[in-house]
Amino acid sequence: MTGLLALACGVAVANVYFPQAITPLIAAGLHTGRGMAASAATTVQLGYAVGLFLLVPLGDRVPHRRLVVVLLAATAIALTVAGLAPNMGVLLAACACVGVTTVVPQILLPMAADLVAEDRRGAVTGTLLSGLLAGILLARTFSGVLGAWLGWRATYLVAAGAALVLAAVLSRTMPRTGARSREPYRSLLAAPVRLLGSEPELRRSxxxxxxxxGGFNAAWTALALLVTGPHYRLGTATVGLLALVGAGSILCSQAAGRRVDRTGPDAVNRLCFAGALAAAAVLAIGYLGGVGGLVGLGAGMLLLDVAVQSGQVANQARIFRLPGGLRARRNTAYMTCAFLGGSAGSWIGTRASAGFGWGGVVVLIALAAAIALAGQALTARRRVEVVR
Incomplete structure (x- = not known):
């Protein structure tokens, strides 16, 4: 069941990321600018943030199987509309709906955490996040390669079929779980905001x-523009292959989960921030162009993928350890913030690439990692002062 839930996380979350690799194809197909086409990736992430806030709290009130199956069916419909969209307006509206409804992974993660013993929670979270990471990385490979062969519309239509198949399988195999709360829906929506205000560890994660x-999404959005632009003049299949290189980071989520169980999330976070700084340095090689530049891009994106996804394991393990239950609502607060940051990163990354080139994107990634590392050091110092 853990493996099946990990697969479900990957298939569902792929819908948020595969538009990043086909931005140039959308621009050509709908006769619009690349910046406008890139807004499809930003819009689906904004929709995802809205869905996290509005729908994930229902994981504490509605039986999980029913909620997940309905959301997957709605996602399939929205993906079909996107694949048949005659213009950017319809595509953006459909992408927003895809984002809102494809929040299934963030319902499954706290459900799985509830079903296992505390000493296995980090490992199980890491396994599901490995599936999530596989979906994130292979989504770009899937869309980049399929889009190059059959066009950008095929990626949406194939994804719609996958969502329908997944809904049918989970309708028969998911564990039957009851509602954990009978609070009014309004109270469920208010809870994540209240928890953000009252729990410092949640705010820190x-x-x-x-x-x-945010840095991760800035890099991926700008990468498609860099590789298909005048610097390299390659196709979207190359973007997909670069994403495939990053698939090696899938194994790191499970290892990160086990390390969190042994040493705690802070130690893993420190390694992730340092890894993101190193990734920015390696990604700078991509500005050179040629084969060497592509190698630098592949290595840098792999390192950045490892840092971000391992950090995700540490951050979610931290909030799942907080007392008092309420995991779905804490996860709502956490993931809503994360995807608001991710959509902002996509938007800023597009502008940084247009205004300052790839170098501006690299600086943005390094700055985000440095701020996170400095913030953690300040927190550790404050704790030492309190102990004294």
């Missing part, structure tokens, strides 16, 4: 992920 995930 949110801040760390906003910074690194």
């Amino acid at each position: 949110c801040t760390y992920q906003v910074l690194l995930f």
Whole structure:
């Protein structure tokens, strides 16, 4: 069941990321600018943030199987509309709906955490996040390669079929879980905001992920523009292959989960921030162009993927350890913040690439990692002063 839930996380979350690799194809197909086409990736992430806030709290009130199946069916419909969109307006509206409904992974993660013993929670979270990471990375490979062969519309239509198949399988196999809360829906929506205000550890996890995930999305959005632009003049299939290189980071989520169980999330976070700084340095090689530049891009994106996804394991393990239950609502606060940061990163990355080139994007990633590292050091110093 853990493996099946990990697969479900990957298939669902792929819908948020595959538009990043086909931005040039959308621009050509709908006769619009690349900046406007890139807004499809930003819009789906904004929709995802809205869905996290509005729908994930229902994981504490509605039986999980029913909620997940309905959301997957709605996602399939929205993906079909996107694949048939006659213009950017319809595409953006459909992408927003895809984002809102494809929040299934963030319902499954706290559900799985509830079903296992505390000493296995980090490992199980890491396994599901490995599936999530596989979906994130392979989504770009899937869309980049399929889009190059069959066009950008095929990626949306194939994704719609996958969502329908997944809904049918989970309708028969998911564990039957009851409602954990009978609070009014309004109270469920207010809870994440209230928890953000009252729990410093939740705020800390949110801040760390906003910074690194924002840099991560800035890099991927700008990477498609760099590789298909005049610097390299390559196709979207190359973007997909670069994403495939990053698939090696899938194994790191499980290792990060086990390390969190042994040493705690802070130690893993420190390594992730340092890794993101190193990734920025390696990604700078991509500005050279040619084969050497592509190698630098592949190595740098792999390192950045490892840092961001391992940090995700640490951050979610931290909030799942907080007392009092309420995991779905804490996860709502955390993931809403993360994807607001991610959508902002996509938007800023597009502008940084247009205004300052790839170098501006690299500086943005390094700055985000440095701020996170400095923030953690300040927190550690304050704790030492309190003990004294």
